[in-house]
Amino acid sequence: MCGLLFIPIGTMKLFGWPMAMPGGGTAHAFSQVWVGGVLELIGGTLLVLGLCTRPIAFVLSGEMAVAYFQFHAPHGFWPMMNQGQPAILFCFVFLYLSAAGAGPWSLDALRARRQ
Numbered sequence: 001m002c003g004l005l006f007i008p009i010g011t012m013k014l015f016g017w018p019m020a021m022p023g024g025g026t027a028h029a030f031s032q033v034w035v036g037g038v039l040e041l042i043g044g045t046l047l048v049l050g051l052c053t054r055p056i057a058f059v060l061s062g063e064m065a066v067a068y069f070q071f072h073a074p075h076g077f078w079p080m081m082n083q084g085q086p087a088i089l090f091c092f093v094f095l096y097l098s099a100a101g102a103g104p105w106s107l108d109a110l111r112a113r114r115q
Contacts, residue, residue: 002093003047006040006060013037039063047097050106057097064091 011017013027014037021027027034043060046052064087072084079085102108 002090002097003044006044006047006090010037010039010041010044014041036063036067050102050108053102053106053108054098057094061091061094061098064088064094 008018012019012021013033016026021033027037039060040063043056043063046056047060068084068087068091072079072082072087075082079088
């Protein structure tokens with residue numbers, strides 16, 4: 001579910017869909033926000049499929065930690081005041097997935113059974 005919720009965040013940054021970014025438009029190619037959008041779109045898709053779950057989730061957890069401390073924390077200490085709750089939740093869910101791995105219905109599990 002987190003992967004499904006993460007995909008539109010990436011498409012918003014890269015394509016302006018399903019809505020434009022705050023301030024309008026899309027991220028400039030190869031900017032930090034654009035790289036985040038690529039990670040969110042590709043990483044979210046891979047998590048939905050359950051492919052390379054552990055390394056992808058670890059990278060996405062780090063991305064969300066950077067997002068919180070760079071973009072939310074400067075606006076106040078409390079997450080409810082700086083609107084950082086989604087970044088914190090994504091960070092820790094992805095950190096859990098990096099430790100737990102994908103479930104039995106994932107492509108990772110299918111690959112493991114075939115080996």
